[in-house]
Amino acid sequence: MPMQPWFSDAKLGIFIHYGIYAVDGWAESWSFYTGEVTHEQYMKQLDRFTASHYDPAAWAELFARVGAKYAVLTTKHHDGVTLWDTGHRNLDVVRDTPAGRDLVTGFVDALRERDLKVGLYYSHSDWNHPDYPSVRHVGPGEPASPFSHAEPGKEDPAAWERYLAYRDGQVGELVDRFRPDLLWFDGEWERTEEQWRMRELAELILAGNPDAILNARMLSHGDYATPEQGVPLQAPDGPWELCLTINDSWSYRPTDHDYKSVRRLVRYFTETIGMGGNLLLDVGPMEDGTIPAEQVERLEGLGAWISRHADAVYGTVAGLPPGHHYGPSTLSADRRTLYLTCFDVPREAVSIRGLRNAVRRVSVLGTGAELGHHVTGGLDAVPGVTWIDAPAAADLDEYATVLAVELDGELDLYRGTGRD
Structure with a gap:
C-alpha cells in the first residue's frame, strides 16, 4: 500500500507518554522491569492516578498552535495499563484507578477538532499480563526477565494463544472505535515476527482501516522507520520520523531537569526535515494530565520559529x-x-x-x-x-x-x- 501523503509533509508530530507512571515520576514500565523500584511499588500508583485536570482540548490547541500535524498517545505501554475502556481486560484506568474514565476518546475527538491526525501507541508486550511470559525469544547470553519470558522448559503455547487473542482484541478495538490515522507499535524486540503473527495483525488492522499507517515496529509490515534520540547520519530508506524527548525522559520525571533549549530543538528539527524526516517530539504530562510548564515553553519556542519559517518547512x-x-x-x-x-x-x-x-x-x-x-x-x-x-x-x-x-x-x- 502506498504511504499516505499527509505523513511526509507533517514535519512535526507530538508524542505523549501518559500513564500511571506519572504518579511518582518513575520511568514508564521499565522502572519495575529493571528493578529501579519494586513491582509492588510501581503498581501502587494505580491507586493515585486521577487525571483530574486532563484536558485533551487544551493539548490539541497547544499542538496545533506550535505547528504539529499529528500526535501519538500511549494507549497501552509495556505495563499493560490501557487508557481506554477495553472489553479485553487486564488492567485499565477506567476500572483500576480513580480516574475512572476512558481517556482515549477525548484525545481522538480533540485532535480531529483541530484537523490533527490521530496516532495511537500500543505495546505488543505486556509485562503484567499472566499469559505474556509463556514463550521465549532470548539471544545467547541475554537475561530473561520473568515479566517477559517463560523459564526454559516451562513454555505454554496455549497461554501464548490466549495472549495473542487478547492483543488482537485490543488492537481491533482501537481500530474499530477510533480509526486512527497511525498506529505506533512498540515492544517488538521480545518476540520473532512469526511469534507475534505480524502478518495476521497487519491484515486485521488494514481490514478495519485500509488507510492506517503502521510504524516499523510492525517489522516487515511497517510503513516507516522510527529512529530514537539522535538524528541519523544517513536517512533511512523511505519515510521516517525521529522520536526525541524534550529532556532525557519519555514520561514525566520531576527529577529530570536536563531540558533541551529551544535553539537545540530547532537544530534537531531542521536537521531532521532537511533529511526528509518528521520530528516526533515527546512530552510527558503529570499525573493530573497537565503538561509541565518547561515542556510547554519549549514547544511554544519551537512553534514560533516554525511559524516564522513556514515556507521552509511545509510543502x-x-x-x-x-x-x-x-x-x-x-x-x-x-x-x-x-x-x-x-x-x-x-x-x-x-x-x-x-x-x-x-x-x-x-x-x-x-x-x-x-x-x-x-x-x-x-x-x-x-x-x-x-x-x-x-x-x-x-x-x-x-x-x-x-x-x-x-x-x-x-x-x-x-x-x-x-x-x-
Whole structure:
C-alpha cells in the first residue's frame, strides 16, 4: 500500500507518554522491569492516578498552535495499563484507578477538532499480563526477565494463544472505535515476527482501516522507520520520523531537569526535515494530565520559529546532500527554491557548492531582506561556488536564520570529482 501523503509533509508530530507512571515520576514500565523500584511499588500508583485536570482540548490547541500535524498517545505501554475502556481486560484506568474514565476518546475527538491526525501507541508486550511470559525469544547470553519470558522448559503455547487473542482484541478495538490515522507499535524486540503473527495483525488492522499507517515496529509490515534520540547520519530508506524527548525522559520525571533549549530543538528539527524526516517530539504530562510548564515553553519556542519559517518547512522535501552547504536545507516541492539554514552568524558570505542553476533571487525568510549573490570559479561542466552576502544583524533569527534561494529552474546539482 502506498504511504499516505499527509505523513511526509507533517514535519512535526507530538508524542505523549501518559500513564500511571506519572504518579511518582518513575520511568514508564521499565522502572519495575529493571528493578529501579519494586513491582509492588510501581503498581501502587494505580491507586493515585486521577487525571483530574486532563484536558485533551487544551493539548490539541497547544499542538496545533506550535505547528504539529499529528500526535501519538500511549494507549497501552509495556505495563499493560490501557487508557481506554477495553472489553479485553487486564488492567485499565477506567476500572483500576480513580480516574475512572476512558481517556482515549477525548484525545481522538480533540485532535480531529483541530484537523490533527490521530496516532495511537500500543505495546505488543505486556509485562503484567499472566499469559505474556509463556514463550521465549532470548539471544545467547541475554537475561530473561520473568515479566517477559517463560523459564526454559516451562513454555505454554496455549497461554501464548490466549495472549495473542487478547492483543488482537485490543488492537481491533482501537481500530474499530477510533480509526486512527497511525498506529505506533512498540515492544517488538521480545518476540520473532512469526511469534507475534505480524502478518495476521497487519491484515486485521488494514481490514478495519485500509488507510492506517503502521510504524516499523510492525517489522516487515511497517510503513516507516522510527529512529530514537539522535538524528541519523544517513536517512533511512523511505519515510521516517525521529522520536526525541524534550529532556532525557519519555514520561514525566520531576527529577529530570536536563531540558533541551529551544535553539537545540530547532537544530534537531531542521536537521531532521532537511533529511526528509518528521520530528516526533515527546512530552510527558503529570499525573493530573497537565503538561509541565518547561515542556510547554519549549514547544511554544519551537512553534514560533516554525511559524516564522513556514515556507521552509511545509510543502518541502529533503534539501542538499552533505557538502553543498554547511547546514541543513530543504527544497520546495516544485524544486525551484532552496531554503538554507544557518545556525551560526554568517561571516561575510554563505556558500553553495556544485549548484549548476543560476540564482534569480536570495532573501531572508521572515524579514524578506534581499541579499546579493555572485559566482566565482567554475570550468566547463564544473560549476563554481555560489556566494551569498551575509545578512545584516537585524535580519538574523535568534535560533536559526533561513535564506530562500530562488533558482532559474528545478535544482540541478553537480556531484562529480572536478576536472582531471
